[in-house]
Amino acid sequence: MYILSCNQKIKNSEKNTVTAIEGVFTDRQVEAGGELYMNACSSCHGKNLRGSESGSPLIGGRFLSKWKDGSAGALFSYTKRTMPLNNPESYDDETYSELLAFILNANGYPAGKNPLSSKKDELDRITLGKTQAQRVNFQFKPKEADHSTPTIEAEWLHHRGDYASTNYADLDQINSTNADQLKIAWRWKTDNFGSEPEYYYKATPLMVNGVLFTTAGSSRTVVAIDAITGETLWVFRFDEKERSAHVPRQNSGRGVAYWKAPENERDKIIYITPGFQLIALDAQTGRLVREFGTDGVVDLKKGLGDHVDPITTTIGSTSPPVIVNDVIVMGSCFPVGMAPASKKQISGDIMGYDIRTGKQLWIFHTIPRPGEFGNETWENNSWTYTGNVGAWTPLTADPELGYVYLPMEAPTGDYYGGHRHGDNLFSQSLVCLNAKTGKRVWHYQTVHHDIWDYDLPAPPVLANITVDDKPIKAVVQVTKQAFTFVFDRVTGEPVWPIEERPVPQSNVPGEKTSATQPFPTKPAPFDQQDYSDDILIDFTPEIKAEALKIAAKYHKGPLFTPINVYNPPEEMGTLMIPDAVGGANWQGAVLDPETNTLFVSSSTVLRPMSLESAPELSDMNYVAYSGDSRIGPYGLPLAKPPWGRITAINLNTGEHLWMTANADTPDWVKNNPALKGIDLPRTGLPDRVGLLVTKSLLFAGEGAGLYGSDGGGGRMFRAHDKATGAIVAEIELPANQAGIPMTYSINGKQYIVVAVGAVGHPGELIALSL
Template sequence: MIKTKRVLSALALSVGSLMCASTAWSQHGTDVSQGDWPDYNGNMAAQRYSPLDQINADNVADLEIAWRLPTGDFGDNPEYNATFTPLEVDGVLYTTIGSQRDVVAIDATSGEVLWQWESIDSQERYDNAPRKGSGRGLAIWRDGDESRLLVITPGFYLVSLDAETGTLDPEFGDNGFIDMHEGLRLGPGREDLDIGSSMPPFVMNNVVVVGPAMAVSMRPPSMANVKGDVRAYDVRTGEHLWTFHTIPRPGEFGYDTWLENSADYTGNTGVWAPMSGDPELGHVYLPVEAPTGDRYGGDRPGDNLFGTSLVAVDIETGERQWHYQIIHHDIWDWDNPAAPILADLPNGRKIVMQVTKQAFVYTFDRETGEPIWPIEELPVPAGDVPGEWYAATQPFPTKPAGFDRQGITEDDLIDYTPELRAAALEAIEPFRLGTNLYSPPSVRGAEDGTQGTLSLPSATGGANWEGAALDPETGMLYVPSRTVVAVLSVAKDENSDIDFSMALGVRVPRAMGLPIVKPPYGRITAIDMVEGEHEWMVANADTPSIIADNPALEGVDLPRTGVETRSGLLLTKTLLFAGEGVGGGPYLRAHDKQTGEIIAEIEMPGTQTGQPFTYEHNGKQYVAMVVSGQGQPSELVAYALP
């Protein structure tokens, strides 16, 4: 099933600081203050920040490719956008790679592959996996001279590898791996195991925590599905330590929020996003997703704890410390998509922040769960989908303000010319306007003749898995987001026992080939988390040719529109780095952190699709990321000064 080989790779194409005080956000024996990148988001606080400053505003424009590693020889093809982010510790990169999710160790200064572990699920297990491909990365654990890599295969095995050799750890689980299919709470009447994960496991205080993901639930085959429980294991032995039931069992806290015993059969409600944690408090923070299904919840009446909630649990016992439900009875697919970000602010507050698809930053005291600023339960509209259950209110933060557009009205429509304005108004005629952020889905072919409800943001954000970046020195949060209209339209799927699911064949309207709403279509927003106020916002990219060259815009002086993507961000001591993300162009920009001004623009071999990261080794700082597109397989590319 699983084998390891050591290789010296000819794939790597070599092209030819200052340390800050230690941080509390790592127990790996290394952290970003030492010039490493030992966690998926840099540190366990998910800040995506490094204090390195060898690359700065004065020289960032001089960056050159130091080395590049194509992924084609690991099973990837030109149509595949890799999205993994390697770790770096002591001059070695560790990452998942290739469509089968192999693991490789790479020399951080040359790109030479030091060893490769081949992960081979059984064909049936791989074929049935809902989350295939290279995944987004792995985790590392260190204790003295011991170091282990923890990774989840597409077929849903938790694997422990010796970081020095890439061999299975015989002391962990069943000779190095744990079958995560065992012990699941299955959906009644479902024989398939719709469960896996593409994110790294989370390791803290000698415990490894696994959150699961399912197939996209826009058109679920059934109201019943496997439950997305979060499970934890001893990182040395693989001993099962605890399970947190994201859908409560009878008698457990929150079971009464699932009316008509719907908790007994409803599934999903996993933690597909990365996690974060506070090793001193012993809290791991779970960004829980929505239950089955994404657009219709009539089969699960009630608020549905812990669906779309932020939950703090004890890392040793799994006991809930506090929770906050961010959406009651989620029928928008606005599940929590990113790691909660922890920070010790300059004003002394110790907070945790959850950025969301609906473009809010929910902010709490990370020990108690008390909101930093009031969160108001405000009335929201009910819909008219037969059999649906509607929450009467939803929680709206009073600070910070939303970082992207929320709800859509005629004022949001493009008006560059009278003709375009008329085309936009005509384009929205078949739809209801979701003027409230929480305007619910409607039926395709409703009695009023509409085909669905237009909504902002879409189910893919606002924010998404790229998360945000936090500057621990200033308390400034930088959030990438996108402004894309969605159609909330449901219809009966005759192949499912669920009453309604996403309607097929209903498309988002456009006006003369253009988006119907005003730009920017992708943005980066800087938010002062000490005061809860926005500082600046910039478009994430130049105006793409598909917009700039549209004949309907001839003679129109367009603002810089950005693109409909979410940038990957990296913060350093002096700079904010931003790519354009999946679907964007092949550019990396360095911004002034205080103003958003672009300091340098670097053209890359492809589009940034993995998260950018930085590290230092042998006195040289590198900025690296996976890039994709341009008709070639994805590449891991590292930049450095000449």
């Protein structure tokens, strides 16, 4: 409870009058007003109400002398007319009365049993009473409030722009004729949102009614930001106390979800804390919605079942939920699965909650239980202890069908499946659920019994395509192994045939791999999949010869070649391509719905991986170890460029349209002494980049450089011609692009906002405009 103590005694010398001294507000109003004050007012007026350079004091003699002869109604009206400074009259009357109760209580007026009314006639009958402060003649002329309403041409309502996860906006003010004139309109910094700065800032804001909503900092603070100026409007921080010590991914996450309420209800911000709690905030004030869950909070760990410890169980979510037809649906994430401490984990079951009450509506078991479809794919009762199989990426939905589409991850552990024989449904599957009931509509497993960490890494994209003159409501899933799976999103039938083909088998003790894996016949892979000597770096004959010597030390083969046990000098590990971070990763694909062109960001990394027994780390028979991708000659990558790509695919035909490197040749390649005098190609960077497509252009950065040993990341932000991939404009950002770009238009101006960050450069939002 935010109540400030005040020893000042206020005497009521007026008889036969109702005064604030008599207790005309309740403790509940004081508490609610205190929360609003700390979130929305304290930055100007001070946490102790004693003012600052930007705000006058709201406590003490000076304040009391101003209002000693006034009424509660006058103070109420003045506060409403002028506050918040950037958006007066933005709260309802009940909220302003709660704020008034907090201010009065802080000045020594006591709480009572009767609530402070928000009706003007009742407020005007309440005098503030005489104080011990010296009488002064006071005349107040309030500043005229600005009641202008911004004109909104285009909002950004979902994490990927829409339910279909297209990351598309029908805007073209920024186009090929002026994109090179983009400038920074404002910058919003995250330095102080958390105990220490966050450098890999992956959030994508939403924009609704002229306000951006996003998360920031390791505590995942929710913030509202003016979409024109970048000014912070309100902040909400939730303290998870001892729960914070058991968070699997302590970061700001990827953002929030927004619910536009029907008339007579309040819009809500919905987000998931690092400790896996679901929170509902009033979108206008940033205050907890008390009627949701328990005072605005739902414990998602308790929702999973009694077998889950609400404090110590390490499950969370870094992605926002999706709200479809008034049902909140969310996935989950776990600690990195290369070396799990145990083969025994909890499963990342999918849950649905009512948007108004926070009541759990259903739960879908991602590892099926006895009697449920798919349980037989977990041999030897391995379903009883195996975990993971969550959906850690943002989700996609079709509100007209009432369906939600889940890109599922691997079971425990990522690289060894000897404790969980069988195909292991619903791991590595695209699952379609009925959003109202949580019932499975259809599914397709893209990897059987995964031992490569080939999670479905990105939200699927919905597209209305035409194939051989037949209209199809499609859902498109890109993968780490560089496949593009295209299904009828109503029935789950593949649009083009998918073939089960034989794959190499594991020789690791205890392992039992699937004899076949699914291969789409269309579209073609968008990145390198199989090892051959032809893919090795070959800038010079000497470099190629050295690359062949290095590759000869490792086990290698086509896609789905199992990782072997480290046993030097005979076995140094397996060269994996694509590696576990892609191909495609969480940045995924975007869609131009006008042409049904899919744009995919991917990387080409040839990485050594191996398995080892480590009983001091885990009760699993084997855990995994990852090597450096730059094991090639002279510190270069072992694979030839391009190391990062953007590929355009026509979804009506399944054919590739173009491919371009995602960046220029980096300095660490150009300045390599072994390459002096060599005419190098445009190599791109071994990183995945976030894409944004508009009516006129495709925008792409160079990636965050998260995997520093790979040499990725860069500051350039480019506009590409959608039809050819040609670069139209280049803009240098203050740091590396880390998040997925978004765009909106307000008061006739289009903005592009992207999260940036880099080593030594804490995350921030950069807004670009003409």
